[in-house]
Amino acid sequence: MTDFLKKIIYFFIPIVIATVVVSGVYFFTILKVGYKLKEIAQYKVLIMGDSQMQRLLPESIDEPTYNFASSGEHYYFTYYKLLRICKVENFRVKKVLLGISAHNFAPIYTALFDLNTPEGKKSLKSYLYFIPIIGYEFIKSNEIFSKSMIQSIFLGPDWGGVIRSKHLNPSESLINISFNMHYKINSEHAESFQIQNLYIRKIYDLCKTNNIQLVFVSTPYHRGYKMQVEKKYFELLANAVNQYKDIEYLNFLNSDIDSTQMADGNHLNYFGAQIITQSINDHLNKHLK
């Protein structure tokens, strides 16, 4: 028995060393993430959500604003990012502009929340440092030892932030690419609006508990994109928003944005972003002071 145990211990020494190194990187990065979150928590306004919200320009808002949105961000991750901010001592955040739109209920968001898909693995790489590592909906215990996990640990978090694109007049094929990516990724991924709704509710509760004013924002779609979106997704959006009568909803889906102000099917370019952000700022100043 002694020989057996010795052999087991010797065999596992390199594995333990490797685990210690990887854990070390993880915990060191966690510390760095903590410092960065402290900085972000000093802003008055946070722009949160997915890549649509990344187009909004923080400098166009009068109050100190940080664009904390990130590409393909499921509300689960938004919730945990905001939770981390709220846990910072003396955080100063007073308003959260949360992106919400029809595509947030599209099949892509199921895939983004499923670690068994390439999209889910991308989510892990972006958000590992913001979320609970096990025991929750996203990461199952057996996924702790996986290639994606190790890659995510070494890659560090995706801080997202503002994207300024000067591309305009998107072609039909570019619009179709955006549409297909959202709605036609895989027939196996049915829409899972329940999870999205659950985490919108959690974000709402979190904001309430921490005296943060939550504002829903729907940025515009390109006409060519909007025409293709099935009605049911707009209904899902309306149902989600209507649950929160006390929340201000800035809906720009029907605004007069034209093709010269769009970068692709669902993203504003810099010129469109200037107009929309300015409009948001005016609204904040007028109604939400």
Added chain:
Amino acid sequence: MFFNSLNFALFLPIVFFLYWFATKGNFKVQNLLLLVASYCFYACWDWRFLFLLMFSTFLDYYTGIKISNSTTINAKRVWLWISVSVNLGFLGVFKYYNFFADSFTAALSHVGIDVSLGSLQIILPVGISFYTFHGLSYVIDIYKSRIKPELNFVSYAVFVSFFPLLVAGPIERATHLLPQIITKRTFNYSQAVDGLRQILWGLFKKVVIADNCAQFANTIFNNSDAYSGSTLVLGALFFTFQIYGDFSGYSDIALGSARLFGIELLRNFAFPYFSRDIAEFWRRWHISLSSWFRDYVYYPLGGSRGSLSLKIRNTFIIFLLSGFWHGANWTFVVWGALNAFYFLPLLLTNNNRNNIEIVAKGKMFPNYKELFQMLITFSITVFAWIFFRAENIGHAFQIVSDIFSITLFSVPDFRGISDSIPIIILVVFFIAIEWIGREEHFAIATLGLGWKPIYRHSFYYLILFLMLWFTGKEEQFIYFQF
């Protein structure tokens, strides 16, 4: 709790240490520990069905004693039938009721009679087909006076519920396992190290081969109408390696885990895809089930003795039962029938025992004849797996008709085909290792034992690394549903 979960990775060492260090070598205490651990293991899946397992265990324990104590053959028979009926009754209700009710309703509706027998909203208790067969073999063996009943309930309960074999076999025999349970076990270094190697190889089969092949097999089978014949063949090949990696991987982990406790379980797989004919395949695939049906159904029916019609009848009974054992779906029945058709010519021409030894024993490569025989056997096995995997009979026939079309000669293409290339390379690596180790009880049993430790350990680390790097989407063990 799955064998490829972190929970099991913690559970196994804890039970191992308690077993060898906290029991002071007292095998009765060890048995009690194994029983508690096994019940915890089972309860992790669904504690409510633990009562069914306990009831089934107690029933067979009690009827076993009653059969042994009965002085008349009629009394023995009554107790035997009580056990058989209740056990098969549970199996019938939980596994087959909905199937029979639906089939009966459909058959009546064909002749214009509309009835509804309703369906039961129940979950199939995991492992029920396995532990029911454990219990049945035990009472039948007592009835046939092959063994004496086990009077110690804990020992008997460990025989039924020993956690490595509880949910997906191998289907043990009292004659093989009980003597090991009721005697003192001592720690055997070689056995334990061998067990760890077998667990490692089993995990590789499951995590790397089966789970990755499953992704592609599912993509192709779930959208079969969109794919060409050549892609469907590729899908069938992925499933062929998925099911082998999955079930033989499970069996390897089960056997390896049992070895850590000084217990040898029945071998369940012996490199079936290297078989030269279908009879050999069935001696090498799910051995514990095949031999169970052989001993408790085929031989009592007369086996291969008797008239031609009897031989044909018995062959069909055993293969159809085997198919039906896998699940309540006509696809399994057709799969069984197909194998019976494959097997019959060999039986009727007395060629069913031509290939007893492993192919090319003592040689590196097979000769051309053996290679040809292996390819033929493998091909017809792959064909049969289409029926096993398909959603229903219509789906299976649709796939078969799409395969045998002009698109069979097109280049395979499906969503994610580029991702499948590393997995195909891994499958080739896997086949090579299995070929090298085919004369052993599992592929890496002796591989590298003559190497310097650094090389041998590097090989094991390579397997671990591949498991980490190529972890597929976690799929439940296929045989858990049976």
